[in-house]
Amino acid sequence: MAAQVVAREAPNRPMVPISYYLLLAAALFCMGMFGVMVRRNALVIFMCVELMLNAANLTFLAFARMHGDSVGHVSAFFVIAVAAAEAAIGLAIVIAVFRSRGSVLVEDIRTMKH
Amino acid sequence: MSFFDTHLLNLVVFLPLVFAALVLMLPAGEAGQIRAVTFIAMLVDLAFGAWAYMRFEPGGPEFQLEYRVHWFKEFGLSYHLGVDGLAASLLLLTVFLGPLVVLASTTYISHRIKEFHLALLVLQTTMLGALVSLDVLLFYIFFEAMLIPMYLLVGVWGAEDRQMAAVKFFLYTLVGSLLMLVALIAVYFISSPAGARSFDYSSMYNGLLDANRQLSACTAGPPGACDSLTGLAATLHTYGPWLFAAFALAFAIKVPMWPVHTWLPDAHVQAPVAGSMILAGVMLKMGTFGFWRYAIPFFPVAAQNARPFLATLAVIGIVYGALMCLAQRDIKKLIAYSSVSHLGYCMLGIFALTAEGATGSAYQMLNHGISTGALFLLFGFLYERRHTRLMADFGGIAKVMPVFTVAFVIITFSSVAVPGTNGFIGEFLVLLGTFKSDLGAAAGNPHLTMVFGAFATLGVILGAAYMLWMVQKVFFGGLTHRENQHLTDMNLREMLTVLPFIILVGVMGLMPQPFLDRIEPSTSRFIARARVGTPGATVETEQVRVEVMGLPAQPTAAAPSAPAPLAARAVPSPRP
């Protein structure tokens, strides 16, 4: 169904090429990755991970539009759901960390090493 | 043959294990009972082993008392037992040592007696299994499994520095045998096409045989003739040396040959008397046995090329080991190094590829088991009394322990191969075989044989030098140390333990023929198989082809003991 829509609208309206979306997604992904590596606050790091997931989502959607099928959309929904679950558990863990040592900065969370 | 005959080897191998289960049930406190049960187990095993030895007909087929059933057939394994002359002889040696080892340790081992005897019994099973298994992987399994109980023997009941020695022993031997495992798997794949593959000795050997013949045929030809080879022969041409090297390394470490011998002194020095006896008596023979049964027959050409090198190592081992002995202050270390020297004779005899040499080598294996085993046993008695291994702490013992001294001196003479003792026969035959061999020709100049022989014969002098030096330091001279003045002579139990050794020294020295007769057939076959590798040697396929019983039709049924008809044997066990 969505494919038909695309087909109908295609000729008369100029549209943003897929590659832009992809590049944006890639940029988001890299930013997320970078953030995970550099940010100090556990919560922010967690947000960066979410950023990565959403980059994946964006990619899915972009490709879904390119292929004009629904698989990508469905995937995106699944991912959002999973991300929500992750968020829940993640926050719980961060709270546990905070309880146990009163800080959520990663440099404090390194008792186990070597 | 009766059901009993078909299962005789099973019985011999697993009887100790069964008794181990029995010992396991005994309460740990009941030291006496535990010892008694173990001793009985060993005695019964000795009886069956001796029976198996008697049942072995020198004139019969190569492998006798065979037993074979399906086992892991998906992986190309089968549970296959059988003995040839050499295996039978070594089996006899093993079961002979069993009860004596138990007797020797009755007072030596004072703590954790139950575990000790369990370890002994398990060790016995693994060693016997390695000797009789005709499936190469089965052999490998036993070969490695025997490390575990020995490792415990050394590590738990050993002397002060035992843990280092145990771990060293274990890892040292493991590294070699693991590489061998890879080579073994490679042989498994190349020896026969997919579907027909099996780890069975016969199928592996027969699978390689034709390729080996092609290879040796082309090595006889002009240089570069081997590049035109195809198929398996080409593979062997390219990778045979490496595969052989893997096998040789594993077994050389076990023997041990120079320069991979350094685990031996530590292990021997630290091991308890039982450990030393078994280590010297049986375990080292696994290396020589491996060369004899696997390494050289599988890769005759590579072996042929490596012969001068390995023979040189053996000769170095003889002289070097003897020289090491002269530099020792520690009696057990001295005996350990003397083992290096003696095993050098065994290896030299094997590489001489002459009837005299190989038979002498096999006989020397038995001799070494007896004389060195007895030396460790006797020193164990001394160590129990004095708890020191340094020669400097002894001196003039003969005054207080005359009987002990006599026994020790007799064994010493056997160890330095005085004629009339068993040691002489083996050493003489090995040296004779070396002098008659074509080692020199293999090394490039026929006259080099003389050099090999002469250097090996040097061991005769050095052997006397270090053994008598030790004997003098320990037994003769004045009683300088006060601690030694009240040493008690051997008690009845100890005498009974030593007596069998002394008797065998005489018997094997004066009537070696019965033993030699059983060794001879496997010698001739071994030499024929090794000769496949010598360029231009004419060896009939019938001479060297390994004939064993086929797999029983339906799994887990006792195999028919009569050798299957040739048609059945022509193809190795088919995999369903």
Added chain:
Amino acid sequence: MILPNLTLADFLPLIPAIILVVGACILLLSEVFLGAHASRSYQAVLTVVAAVAAGAMAVANMFEPAHEVFLGFGVLDPFSSFLTFVVCVGLGLAALSSVSFLRKRGAERGEFYALMLFAAAGMSLLALSNELITLFVNLEVLSIATYALTSYLRRGTRPSEAGFKYFILGAFSSAVLLYGAALLYGATGSTKLTDMVGPLSSALATQPALVYAGLILLGSGFAFKVAAVPFHMWTPDVYEGAPTPVTALMSAGVKAAAFAALVRVFLTLGKGIDPHLPLVLFSTLAFLTMVVGNLLAIPQRNVKRMLAYSSIAHAGYLLVGVAALFVTAPGEQFRLLGPSELTGGSPVELARSQALRGILFYLLAYTFSAVGAFTLVSVLERREDEEKGTAWDLERFSGLAQRRPGWAVAMAAFMLSLGGIPPTIGFMSKLLIFQSAVDSGLIGLAIIGVLSSAAGVYYYLRVVVYMFMRPVPEGALTLERSWSTELALVLSTAAVLVFGILPGPITAWLQQASSIFGQ
């Protein structure tokens, strides 16, 4: 809008997972009716029952012919069923070992076992998912459950830290995996593995970068789950911090499930692309993992951490088997056995099925050995020492042979099995792995493998040395026994020793299981 018509047969493969989930729900519900101090050992029993039932179903499934279910979102093949079986074995043993563990810490709560069951369900589903999103979801199901389990114990800093690290890095890696999936979807226009194969080959021609990037990302996602070097960094910390039974479950189940997914994805997609890529990828990973894992384990005095590193090393051996899967012509890769392999070597199918067999058997063997070992670690540890970090010190094992000979023998068996010494199951499994490696001509890897495992034997033996050759230290804490732990130990020891000599039905199952759907 067409509703797919699903027959009952479509649910057949799900039954084990369903059983597990149901069990979990029952546990959670039962919690409601329990007082704070009620005894909760029945929960472990229930878990074990669920595990056994699921395992039995899995075994029953194993003899079903391989076919797609749920419109190809999942498959039922002996491969996945065997993995489910492995997972259930791990789950059952871990559950048994956690009874006394939790009681000692007064942390018996129903959600623990429930989470275990959920995780196990996720694993078994992961093993049979045949579509990238399904795969991702199942992966997350098991991951999230394990995140929770990891930081289950609230006292002390370690559990939360472990949980945090595991969670952050796990989420990171699953994001990576997901992104890879997205790229592949873009390249092929489908997320069903079976449908992707065809387009993939054409996409490889048009936009190779996309395909390669996707595959790499996907691969690294899995590499994280199986703890392959250099994606292994989380492992020691998480394994150390997590409750020991959970560590056991992770080391056994998670690894198994991840390997299942890995093998399935890359085998299926591998048909679409030049197999050289996965071969190189996995050989490299295998090499690094074996060597680094073993090297890192050598200096460890902390047994739990040592086992963590050793589990990395074992992932390396498994990766050798995986690499062997992608050798298209036996011996063609390194030519170490020369052209004769064309005559002597097995045809690809046989080689491949051998490799699969090796991987599966290895997973089973490792499950038994590792779970057993972790169980023993768990009975020796004490919460008070965890902060000091001495809870898992080698000293704990000193003189164990005198105090608890049975345990010492069991631990020795596990250690030897992990070290691959006959006559244990560990030897047989290593044999199969290296057999397939050699058969496919990966001799180099095989040699590295045996050498590194020789190095491994060193640190395994050290434990044995402490148990058998060290005196009992003064003031050694009392070792109380509990039926569940003993049972777990007896079962795993028996398995380690017996299956090493008499495989029994397992070889038959393996013959079955080595046929994977679409292969």
Added chain:
Amino acid sequence: MNLSQFLQTAPVAPDVLAPSLWLIIALPLLGAFICGVFGKMLGRANVNLVACSAVGGAFVLSVLAFWATSDTDPESRRLLSFFVNPFGTERDYVRYALAHDYGTWFAVGDFRVNFGLMVDHLSGTLLLVITGVGFLIHLYSTSYMEHDESYWRYFAYLNLFVAAMLTLVLADNLVLLFVGWEGVGMASYLLIGFWYTDPAKAWAGRKAFVTNRIGDFAFLIATFLMVLLVGAFTEQANERDYTMANSSSQRYSAALQEKGTVTFLGLQKMAEAIPEGGGGAVMLSTPIAAGPLEGYTFGGVMTAAMLLFLLGAAGKSAQLPLYVWLPDAMAGPTPVSALIHAATMVTAGVYLFSRMSALLVLSPTAMATVAIIGALTSLLAALIAFAQDDIKKVLAYSTVSQLGIMFMGVGMGVFWAAVLHLVTHAFFKACLFLGAGSVMHGNGDETDIKKLGGLRHEMKWTWGTFFVATLAITGIIPLSGFFSKDAIFHGVHHNHLEGLHWVSSVVYYLGLLIAACTAFYMTRVYLLTFEGQRSKEAKLAHAHESAWQMTLPLVVLAVLSVVSAVYAWPLMKAPGDGRPQPVFENFLSPVFASMNRIVATGKTVALDTSVPAMGDYVFAWLVAVSGGALAGFLYLRFFPARAGQPAPAFARAVRRTAQNKFYVDELYELAIIRPVKFMSFILFRVVDALLIDTVAVRGTAWVTARVGSALRYVQSGDAQAYAAVMALALLGGVAYALIQVLQ
């Protein structure tokens, strides 16, 4: 019936006796076993009885065996003691001998050794010497060891020795001979170190054994060369060779298969087949076709083998360069020195070469070497003996010297004379040693002749016998020593080695010098011990004569050393021409028959069979007397006259050097023993402990462990670092992918 007839009709027929030859060995062995195991409980008297009767029984059997070797049918005068040579044709007999084969000892491949015993006139003679002198010495010992509490051990060893020595003599092949060869070495090791509580004595025993082992090393290699030689011979020889040796190829190879590879008869046949001029395929100059010896000639290998045997014999018979053990061997009880180190064991080398005379004469080089070695040893020993003050040491060196004389004889081809000297020497040297023992026994174990003296009045029997024996060894007419020694010198003078003519004269004049020296130092010992005044430093004021068990053997031996002179007298007629022939030469001619045949064809040695003329006798006698007279003058007149005045420096220097045995032991210590010990020490410390074990083995482990503990610090515990690593790996993977794409 006359004497010869009586001697030629044996009470026990050879074919009856042959199967029980083993008893000769078994009896002493049994004695050794009984004394050794039950000796303590049996008590002194019984042990004495057992030991003596064991050897006595062996003696009786030996007499019977000896008798049987020349058994002839009284009526038809036909020889009864002979057997068909298995290596020769059916018509080829071994005469004056009996042999029996007790079956295989060990046989591997085409190599075989049998328990084969053989008695011919040579071994028969030695049997008598060994058992006879052995019995006397056992008898002597019963009194000599009466105060020693471990007498049973002593007699066990002594019997063991006798058994081994008899094996050596009776063996019909090299390997079995080697059993006795090493057996006697072993027994002497035990007996020298009999008083093991004294480290020096134990050390002397070890020195003896190890030195002998050096000889055995050569012996073994020589044996192997023989095996190879036989193999090559059977490969290359053609029928003509065999016919030349009065044999045939199939007979020969059959015998090899059945009798063994290294039997003396077989070697003899081979020797008969290969001399030059026979015109067969195999000659001394024929190169060996194949095998390890490929390219070497038969003659060359034979020479090499003989030289190796010489080294072996040197070890056993205390010749250069291995004579050093014998003087130290005097640490043992004196009867042991008498039996082992004078009468029997040390003569094994001479026996060996006489047994293998057929092979020896094939190589003049080897013969020359033997003779020269003998001469040099003899001279050196004699010179050392000048300055020794220990009576046993003097006798020991004189033994070495006498053995050297025998080697001279062997080397120059006068085998019969060498063997004769062996016998006579056994008598008078045993007598001397036992006399010395009696002297020590009567003087509180005093061995320093400077502290003895004037014993002739106190120990009459000892003095008398010692006097006779001294005359005998000095070579005074008409005692046995004179004749046997002179027979050797005569042969040495007149025999000629092919291409090495100068040797005979050199050796001959050396011999005369030695004779003079012998006379000198023996006289010296005699005078200092028995004549003059009793020394001030004597341990006991008055010596006492020993018991009859000790004096009786002395008397018997003294008598024997007189009467055995008869053997050297030319009373017989040579078989061929009727020339007069010494009794002993005639007696041994069957043994050396094949040797003579070879010499006849091969022309390697020119043997002279003339008997010495009166002139020679007188000359030799003068030499001996002059030596003795000089000693007499010096020690009766010269030194007593200028007692107290310091001797001139050069004299003292010479004396010190001689006293220290020309520092040969020190030389060996410095040149051989030290280096070996040092090398072994260095090897152990550097190669074994350091290079192999520490560097190679532990080094690997160490490096692995270090790498591991270095790597673990990458594990920083920082989650972000972990993520970074993963990201880097990811980057690497992508990079690889891109490279793939770009290609």
